[in-house]
Structure formats: structure tokens, C-alpha cells
Amino acid sequence: MNTLPSTPRPGRQTLLASLAALAVLGGGATSADAQQYPVTPQQRAVAQATAQSGIPVSELSPNAPDEYTVKRGDTLWDISRMFLRSPWRWPELWGMNLNDIKNPHLIYPGQVLYLERSNGRARLTTRAGAGGGTIKLTPRTRYDSVSDLALPTLNPALIEAFLTEPIVVDKDTLANAPRIVAGRDDRVLLSRGDRLYAAGDGPAQLIEKPGPIQQFRIFRDATPMVDPATGEILGYEAQYLGRARLERSQTTETQMDNGKMVTSNVPATLDVVAAREEVRAGDRLVPEPPRQLVSYVPRAPSAPVEGGRIISVYGNAVKYASQNQVVAINKGLRDGIESGHVMAILKNGAVITDRTNGEKETLKLPNERIGLLMVFRPFERVSYALVLEISDVPQAGDLLVNP
Incomplete structure (x- = not known):
């Protein structure tokens, strides 16, 4: 993974932030990593163009509020939908208050967003009365950001599992992957905490490598994914069962048997560290990919x-x-x-x-x-x-x- 530029840690004053897209993480990375995600040239170009004049009022949602205080539990999609007819047009929304934005991937609970309309154009700002005129003062609840966590693009719980669990493979990928051959103590069904034995052939052999302990995802039943229009098989969706950690490599062992030296294959040893469903012999192992x-x-x-x-x-x-x-x-x-x-x-x-x-x-x-x-x-x-x-x-x- 490339090293990303760092972002200053937010202080007690709320950070000025955009309603552009926030990076969402897969594979267990942290929200701090997301907050360092850089602005793309395309985002910046669109925002700079929009910042010159705002957007047409006709592009606003009919029920766009004059002001809105960001709350815990909000997502950037929800807030964008609140202000724009087309919530995916986030660079335009960011451009509406580009002059206030220092990091367009951060928005926090407690920030107040003000919508300004003038001459058929609209802008979003974090400063009340930024366009001039009388500012109406009313009592309001003060929000402090007590967390370094910015709002996510979407509710992370909805997609986190899908960033790592289901995979789409070709016909032979699972067939050639290492296979579970048995469980310890003749167990047929295995779950979290159980030990299993597995073997691979050729380049798929389970061999320990220098560095972090190797982990594998466990899959079963690659189901064809058929194009409804053409009938073409586009891939095979593998059913995710859980994860296992490699403890010992598969090897060979030579010993005497009836007066003859016999060489036997010894499967690798793995421990099940997570299980969505029970695991059994015949299920396949795919290396855990790097975090993305x-x-x-x-x-x-x-x-x-x-x-x-x-x-x-x-x-x-x-x-x-x-x-x-x-x-x-x-x-x-x-x-x-x-x-x-x-x-x-x-x-x-x-x-x-x-x-x-x-x-x-x-x-x-x-x-x-x-x-x-x-x-x-x-x-x-x-x-x-x-x-x-x-x-x-x-x-x-x-x-x-x-x-």
C-alpha cells in the first residue's frame, strides 16, 4: 500500500469539512487511515469550477433545509441526499463551500451547514450569514466532537463483511486451492477454536513463509453467476465460511512399513479463528489478501x-x-x-x-x-x-x- 499524506489531528474547534466522499476501509484498517485519503484531481477540479458560482437552485433537493447540524449516525450519502437531487454529485456539494474546506474527506458531528440562495444559484457554507446581511441569533445546543471519527460515506456495517468475505473466481480457482482433509479427533464439523488438517498440491502447498503468520479464508460451493440477458457464466461465487491460521507446514515423512521405507504426505495444521458456518472436509482455503x-x-x-x-x-x-x-x-x-x-x-x-x-x-x-x-x-x-x-x-x- 502506498504511503498516504498525513492529516492534522482535529482540535476542539470543529474541522471544516466537505460532503465529498470519505474513504471506506476493508480488511480491518482504521478510520484514521481513511481520514488521510487524498483528494483526487477530478474532485478538486469539479469543486473549483463549482466554487466560482455555486450550483443552480434547480439542482437542490425540494426539501433542502436552510441549515443542518450534523449528528451522530449520519452518513455522507444521507446528508448529500438532503441537499441535492442527485446525492452522488458530492464534488459539486464540496465546491459549494470550497473556500472553507481544508480536508474534503472530513465532516464531524456538531458542524452546522448553512444553505445560501442568491440569483438562482446556491452555495453551502459552514458560516452563518457568510453572504452578508442580518444574522439571526437563536439559542442552540452546542455539539463537541469527542471522537476522531469522521462520518462514513455509507453505514460501514452494511458492506464491511462483503469487502473480505464473498469472492468471485473462475472455474478452476477453488478446484486447485488447498483442501481441508480432516479435523482433529475425527471431528466432522469444525468451528472457531477447532484444529484442522489441510493439503495443497504443487504451488498450492501450505508452506510457512517468513513474516506474519499466514491466514486463509475458508470457502465452499462455487455457484455459477449467470448473466440474465445472455446466459453467459460470468464467474463463480464462493460461499464464505470463516478463517484459519496456519500453524505448521505440510511435509513428508518416511518410515519403515513391513520392512520397506514408505514416504507419506503429512498435511498442514491450521486453527479455525473465525467461523460463520461449520467447516468440514472438502472445503477450500484461499490466502487472506493484504489490507486495502x-x-x-x-x-x-x-x-x-x-x-x-x-x-x-x-x-x-x-x-x-x-x-x-x-x-x-x-x-x-x-x-x-x-x-x-x-x-x-x-x-x-x-x-x-x-x-x-x-x-x-x-x-x-x-x-x-x-x-x-x-x-x-x-x-x-x-x-x-x-x-x-x-x-x-x-x-x-x-x-x-x-x-
Whole structure:
């Protein structure tokens, strides 16, 4: 991971901050790392352009408040949605008070945001009456930031598990991965704290290496992910079971057997350190990847999304998605999809038979927009996305387009 520039520690006076995107972390990194995430040139360019004149009042949400005090439990998405019709346009919102912003990835409980409208344009500022005129003074509760934790882009609990748990692999990845061969004391089902034995072949052998203790994720049942439109298999979704820590390498052992020297393979020894479901022989091991810092900057894809569809709703036998639920989609890195891309969900209009004109005619009803989702973990040909807003119930097969 590249070294990131440091950010001054916040003092008792609230930090002036933007409503741009905050980095969200995977693999156990801390929020302090997120607060050091740099501003992208694209964010800064958009904000600087917007800061010259603000944004049109027509781009504001109809119910945008004149002022708002940031509260614990808020997310940047929620606050952006409060002020803008299109909450993914955070660089514009940041640009509305660019003169006050020193670090656009920080916003804290207790900050008061003031919305100014003038000559058909709007700006957001952290200073009451910044545009001049009379400032109305009223009693207000004082908020102090007693934590160094800035607001997250989204509720972290909704996606943290998906940053590390499910994986999309090709047909042979799990088949060639090290396999669990047995549990200690002939145990068939294993859970946290249990010892297991596993072996790999060729380059997949489980051998201890210098450095930190090696850890592995445990997976089972790679399920095909099929494109609803074309029927193409885009990858295989592996079921996450837990994590194990390597204690001893697999080796070979030579001993006498009926007067002959016989060489036997000795599997590696691992301990289960976390388990979502019970583990058993035949399950596969994949090395724990390095920690990654991922920046979720909500934005529309730069190119039109063509043929986008929801493949499935994450979970066993789940058909319909609800708000704040994770879905898999049939677009990935090869299609130019990146973390933070926001797409609209369209319910595919039903095909009906019309007899109202005295004749039998086949009609297809219009596609209707029913929500928004945001990609947070793209793979080569598929991605995981979080359903942010819905007005109807999304399901597998629904269409995806630019927002």
C-alpha cells in the first residue's frame, strides 16, 4: 500500500469539512487511515469550477433545509441526499463551500451547514450569514466532537463483511486451492477454536513463509453467476465460511512399513479463528489478501451502461432485494465499472396482451425507475453493489442504467 499524506489531528474547534466522499476501509484498517485519503484531481477540479458560482437552485433537493447540524449516525450519502437531487454529485456539494474546506474527506458531528440562495444559484457554507446581511441569533445546543471519527460515506456495517468475505473466481480457482482433509479427533464439523488438517498440491502447498503468520479464508460451493440477458457464466461465487491460521507446514515423512521405507504426505495444521458456518472436509482455503484502502467517491459511470442487470440478491435463496441489501450485477472491471459508480435500477416492463381495441395485441409496458445502487467491490466481469434507495422491490433480472 502506498504511503498516504498525513492529516492534522482535529482540535476542539470543529474541522471544516466537505460532503465529498470519505474513504471506506476493508480488511480491518482504521478510520484514521481513511481520514488521510487524498483528494483526487477530478474532485478538486469539479469543486473549483463549482466554487466560482455555486450550483443552480434547480439542482437542490425540494426539501433542502436552510441549515443542518450534523449528528451522530449520519452518513455522507444521507446528508448529500438532503441537499441535492442527485446525492452522488458530492464534488459539486464540496465546491459549494470550497473556500472553507481544508480536508474534503472530513465532516464531524456538531458542524452546522448553512444553505445560501442568491440569483438562482446556491452555495453551502459552514458560516452563518457568510453572504452578508442580518444574522439571526437563536439559542442552540452546542455539539463537541469527542471522537476522531469522521462520518462514513455509507453505514460501514452494511458492506464491511462483503469487502473480505464473498469472492468471485473462475472455474478452476477453488478446484486447485488447498483442501481441508480432516479435523482433529475425527471431528466432522469444525468451528472457531477447532484444529484442522489441510493439503495443497504443487504451488498450492501450505508452506510457512517468513513474516506474519499466514491466514486463509475458508470457502465452499462455487455457484455459477449467470448473466440474465445472455446466459453467459460470468464467474463463480464462493460461499464464505470463516478463517484459519496456519500453524505448521505440510511435509513428508518416511518410515519403515513391513520392512520397506514408505514416504507419506503429512498435511498442514491450521486453527479455525473465525467461523460463520461449520467447516468440514472438502472445503477450500484461499490466502487472506493484504489490507486495502478503497475510496468510495459516488459518481455516475463515465460511459453509458449498456445491458446492465442485477444477477442475484446476496444470501441463500433470496429473490428480492430491500434497501441496504447487497446484490451482484453483470458489469465489472472489463466494462469500466469502478468502486463508487452509481446506477439507477429499472423494473423491466411486463409484456401484456391488450384486448381493449377489440383485437389481440402484444404490448410491453415501459421500464420504471425504482431505485439506486452503488458499486463497492468490482471483479473482472461482475460486481457487488449496495442498494441505496428503492420505491419498489428490485429483483434478479432488473435493468441498470446511468443515473
